[in-house]
Amino acid sequence: MIRALYSAASGMSAQQLNVDNIAHNLANANTAGYKTRRAQFQDLLYQTVVQPGSAAGQQTVVPTGLQLGLGTRASSNEILFTQGQFSQTNNPYDVVIEGKGFFQIRRASGELAYTRAGNFHVDRDGNVVTSDGNPIEPAITIPANALQVSIAQDGTVSYSLPNQSAAQQAGQIQLANFPNPAGLNSIGGNLYVPTDASGDATVGVPGGQEGLGSILQGYTEQSNVSVVDEFINLIVAQRGYEANSKVVKAADDMYQQVNNLTR
Helix, strand or coil: CHHHHHHHHHHHHHHHHHHHHHHHHHHCCCCCCCCCEEEEEEECCEEEEECCCCECCCCCECCCCEEEECCEEEEEEEECCCCCCEEECCCCCEEEEECECEEEEECCCCCEEEECCCECEECCCCEEECCCCCEECCCCECCCCCCEEEECCCCEEEEECCCCCCCEEEEECCEEECCCHHHCEEEECCEEECCCCCCCCEEECCCCCCCECEEEECEEECCCCCHHHHHHHHHHHHHHHHHHHHHHHHHHHHHHHHHHHHC
16 A cells, blocks of 8 residues: 555656646747657556566466556656648748758857747848847848848848849858757757757758758748647546546555554
8 A cells, every 4th residue: 555655646746747748838839949848757666576487386487477566757758859830921031941950049158059940030230140139050141231031942041232133142041950859958948959869960051961951931830739639638647647646545545444443
């Protein structure tokens, strides 16, 4: 009964964390470039009463054994980098990645971060920046008198000037990819930074031989959160929590019956 109490308590804690993860996904259902997280769990250590395969006699062994589990714990909440839906905008600086890859962002600290959110703007100096004012890498500057800005599928940024027929190039957007994107560290603001688990970034031209996706201008990538799936997961998590709480009550009732034996 002691095992039942602690195992059920670990299950309640796991389902609470699962609900927290679902709540975070639902809160970011409308966040551009957000990638949903899936909570994963693993069982805890087992108390072995009879070891499977141990000798039952001189010529026989125990076929299954007797092992009592001690509950569960959260092991990870993996990031799922599936493609989100595209939403058309009227901003010429909004771009999406069709396929694999991340935009490179230069943070205020000077370090690089990476994002799937391509809702960019220009600051007062004409630099293409994120909504937080961090410039993309490599830096791209658009003159204030530019009439039209065009971003090609290979990331080439060009613009036209008054009284000039030829387009001018402002630079080229480069993308980065990782051997294991799920191992990236989320730091908020739609930004990721690499870790030993993600591996080092491979930088290249959009649509190039590195397997990077191509660029599409005038669109933003929406969150890949499926609200229907998240509500289903929420119901399952809630029922799991309730079931574990009933186990706690059942174990408590059994303790009560044992204590009443002396009366």
